[in-house]
Every structure is written in C-alpha cells, then in structure tokens.
Amino acid sequence: MDESSRLNDLYDHEILDTNPEENFDELTQLASLICGMPISLVSLIDKDRQWFKSVYGIELKETLRSDGFCHYLLDGKSSLFEIKDANNDPRFKHSPLVEGNPYISYYAGAPIKSASGNVLGALCVIDRKPNSLNDNQKQALQILARKATNYLNTRKALLDQQKNIELNATRLKQILDNTPGVIFQLRIQKDFEISFDFISKGIKEIHPDLTYENMKANPISFLNYIHSEDVDGFRKSMRRSVTSLSSYKYSFRILLTGDKTKWYKVRATPKRMDDGAVVWFGTLMDVSGIMEYETILEQITFDISHVIRKPLTTLLALNNTLRNHDELSETDLREYADMIDIVIKELDVFTRKIDQFYQLKVADHHNRT
Template identity: 55%
Template sequence: MLEKERLEELYSYQILDTDPELELDEITQLASLICGVPIALIGLVDKDRQWFKSTFGIAVSEIPRKEAFCHRLISEDLELLEIENTHADERFKNEPVVAAASHIQFYAGVPLKSPAGHVLGTLCVMDTQPNKLSEDQKKGLLLLAKKATDFLNTRKTLRDQKMHIDLSASRLKQILDNVPGVVFQIKIAPNLDFNFDFLSKGIEDIHSDIDQLKILENPAILLNYLHPEDKDEFLQTLEKSASTLSHYKFTFRIVSQTGLIKWYKLRATPKKSDNDSILWFGTLLDVSGIMEYESILEQITFDISHVIRSPLTNLQGLSTILKTEEKLTEGNLRNYADMISIVIEELDIFTRKLDQFYQLKIADHQARV
C-alpha cells in the first residue's frame, strides 16, 4: 500500500522521461566535486526501474530497479546510505546490484523525499574504487539533496499552477464563447493596425461569412463588413479615443448577404501598454432590437404630434364656441354633437391604426431576433 502511494506521488510530479534541466545538472556536478568522486546521479525510482534525471561522469539513462543500490533508502528510514566498499560490505556483496555494476566499488546516496515523506529517488555519488566521505562531504551531499528536493517540489508546484491556470482559462473561454454578443481584447498600434489577443466565438454570429480563426489571423477583414457610411466615422472616433484614452462607444451597421441591416454597439475601455500600443477590453452587442424599438417610438411620436393635431384642434374650437355662444338651440346642439362624433371617430380610427402598426412592428422584430 505504501509503495502504491509512493508511486502515485512520484507520477504526480510528471517528471519521468523528461529532458535534462540545468539546475539539477549543476547539483550533480557539485556533488561530484564536493565528494571528490567521478560519478554523481539524480535518480527517480519507478516501479521496475531507476530512471536518471541528471547524470555526471557516466552515460546511463536508467537501470532495472533490482540492480540499484537505492532500495535500502526506500525501505529503510535512512538519512544517508554509504557503502565504502561494495565488494566487501556484507549487506551488498552478494546482491545482484554489485554483480551488475562490478566496476562501482563506492556508493553514497541521500533520499529525495516529498512533503508527504515518500522517497521519490536519490542523489548519489559513486566511485570505481573504495572510498569514504568526510563529515563535511556528507553535510554537503545532504544540502545538495535538499536543493534537489526543493527544485522538484517547486517544479511540481509551478506545473500544477500552470495546469490550474490553463484549466481556468479554458473554462473562462467556454463561458465567454457562450455569452450573448462578442467579448474581446484587442491591441491597437499607433498607426491603427490592430490584432486580437482574445476574441470570443460570438463574432461568427455577426455575419455568415465571418470565421473566428480567420479574423484572429487578419483582423482588418472585419472592416469589410461595416456599412460603408459608418466605416470612416468608426476609424475617426477610434483614433480619437486612442489618443485620449477615453471610454469608447460606437454604434454601427452591418449588412447581411440578404440585405438585412443589423445594428451593433461596441463598448471598450482603452489602456496604454508598455510599447505605446493601446489595449482595449470590450464587448460588441447586437442592438438591432433596441434600434427598432426606438424607430417605432419615433414613428408613434410623429403620428401623435401630427395626425392627432387636427381632431384636437376641432375639439378645441367646439369647446370655445360652446363657452362663448349665449343661446344654444336644439339644432345647434345636434350639429355640435355630430361634430364631436366625427372627432371621436377620427381618434378611434387613428388609435386602431396606431395599434395595428405597433403590433406589426413587434411581430417583425420578433421574427428577426
């Protein structure tokens, strides 16, 4: 059970069969110099092998686990294992490891332990003749082993953080790709050349010909989809906002292949970067419904102010007559009543037409959304 947990933790470091790394190579070189021996290695103990992440003085990538000296450091709680003469040491002279590495006559190893206490591997030094480390050399080897362990743990932490960041970024992208409209980060150079650092998938809903990847490769393509009457104003206002770093808002039109006009509102906040470029963080939303609604309100306002003026004027005139005329005959009252009925009928016809017009506009808007 302990071995299973040890292996699971070793695999969590994701270091087996990776390329050499300078920091660990420097540690093995220092171990060789401090201990005065020709060979130094950092090995990680897998299920059936010892794989070497760093080697100095010997060309070897891995050996079978049964042929490694390190098994004592895994099975026993040792701070340091030293074998002054492998051929004479009673603990090892008859083991396969000595036969497999007969040219190795001296071994000293320190375990590389995880924060959980599992031995991941060893920092070891070897010699082709019997040897013995001084106390200072042992201390030096222990310090280097700690440095190697710290490096492995830091490497794992950074890797885990990167994986977490990548996962978070992936999740965020999925969210942004599914929100209404377009979310973007764009970098604009002083000459108004621009490129997207991020562009959500919603850009493809703007026009049937737009492809997200193509826009990322060549952002200038977007300008081709702007209504010709809006393009110059868009560039002018963009340049002004870039020069003043003021919040940017612009409403423009895009014409579909079928001739349908859609309105979009761009909002962005500029921020100057280190290289004089401007970073823009913003959104692009379809506001066709809002523009349609405003158009309906404008039409209603116009109709109210013009069409209804005539019947209201007639009512005002009748009101004045009724107030000023001293003697009203029955015939006069009937005439005035007929006039009021005409005004009421005109108002009724107008309100019916207004309601019909409004309902048609609403239905048309809903069909477009």
C-alpha cells in the same frame, strides 16, 4: 509504506523522462566535489526502474530498480543509507551494477521526498572502490538532498500553477466564445496597423465569410463587410478614440447577401501600452432589433404629434365652450357629449395601436432570450 500512494505522488510530479535541469545538475556536481566521489546521481524510483534526473561522472540514464541501492531508502526510516564496500555486502555483491559497469563499490544516499512525505528517490554519491564519508560530508549530502526536495516540490507547484492558469484560460475562452455577440481585444499600432490579440467565435455569426482565422490573419478585411455609407464614419471615429483614448461607440451596418443589412454596435475601452500601441477591449453586438424599435418609436412620436392633435384641439375647444356658457340646453349637452364620445373613440383606437406595438416588442424579446 504505501507503494501505490508513493508512485502516484511521483507521477503527479511529471518529472520522469524529462530533460536535464540546471538546478539538479548543480546539486550532483556539488555532491561529488564535497564528498570527493567521482559519481553522483539524482535518482527517482519508478515501479520497476530507477531513473536518473541528473547524472555526474557517468553516462547512464536508468537501471532496473532491483539492481540499485536507492530503493532501500523508500521506507522513510533512514536519513542516510551507506554501503562502504558493496563487494562484501551479500545484498549487493551479485548486482550487475557491482559486478559490471559502473562497478559500484561505495554508495551513500540521502532521501528526496515529496511535500506529503513520500520518498521519491535519492541524491547519492558513488565510488568504484571502498570508501567512507566523514560526518561533515554526510551532513552536506543530506542538506543537498533537502535542496533537491525543495527544487522538486517547487517545480511541481509551478507546474500545478501553470495547469490552473491554462485551465482557467480555457474556461474563460469557452465562456467568451459562448457569450452572445463578439468579444475582442484589438491592438492598434502607432501607424494604425491593427491585429487581434483575441476575438471570440461569435464573429462567425456576423457574416458567413467572417471566421476567427480570417480575422486573426487579416483583420483589416472586416471593413469590406461594412456598408459603404458607414465605413468613413467608422474609420474617423476609430482614429478619434485612438488619439484621445476616449471610449469608443459606433453603430454601423453589415452587408449580407443581396441588399440585406444588419445593424451592429461596437463598444470599446482603449488603453495605451508601454510600446505606444493602443489596445481596445471591446464588444460587438447585433442591434438590428433595437434599431427597428427606434424607427417604430420615431414613427409613433410623429403619429402622436399629428394624430392626437385633432382630438386634443377638439377637447380644448369643448372645454373653452363649457367654461364660457353658464347655461346650456339639453340639446347642446347632447351635442357636446357626442363630440366627446368621438374624441374618446379616436384616442382609444390610437392607444390600442401603441399597446399592440409594445405587446409585439415583449413577445419578440421573449423569443430572443
């Protein structure tokens, strides 16, 4: 027997010094009733003690390991360990548990094992006088011990599963908290009372006064930071999304210190829950740079429609002139060539400006990423 491995196995079950559990208490009660014994225990063997997960018929929490009986099952060789009269057994007659309370005379125990096969303890029945079990009672005690084994291993599997869920939830939260922008789950009740089920820590990047705690405690206060010209549209579009369960998109400005603002876009997918509430699964992203580019692009579009009109008009006129004249003098050709050269230069200046804008856009993108 590898005692170190066995103890590690026991500790991995995280059961020592835990509260009573009904499954184990029912087993000790059944064991006493079936075997006709006044005392029954689910005993788990620690390094220096035996601790009782369940106790029936006696007031006892634990004893010294060396004083007990259950540790004789730890080698895993026996399916039942029985002492018919401890007062006449040299191994036990001087034990404090035999000479004193609870005055053990009879003991029978069946091993409780881990999934890996280590004996962690025993389900045992005890009498204060010499006694014995018949074959059916011995078989029943072993069956109940296997039930205790199943409960123990199922309990550990559930604990492991819970740990994995908590670990994955923690990892997911860390990922979400480190994702650019804000990720949230917003619950909207029938009366339009709102609350955040979850909101990532990115909320603090939007405004110095916005924190995770503030948004959880008073989510409606977020409206106080939206530009007054955008609040009404935000509210109306939000209600439309909740009513129609349509995907939500809205761009708005957040008021910063002074007259400064930043553009944000919220996107959310609504889902109606069984209680009638609508839950939004969404994101909130800083789109100030995009809005600036859109403004510049609008200006470029305007420039294209106006600035390029002159060279295009000139080119069309030259093309028409050249088509309608079969013979042109050298002077005419030079004049037309000069005019074409002017148009080319104007177009070149304009295209260079456009190229400079895109180069700035690319550089800005690299700096942001």
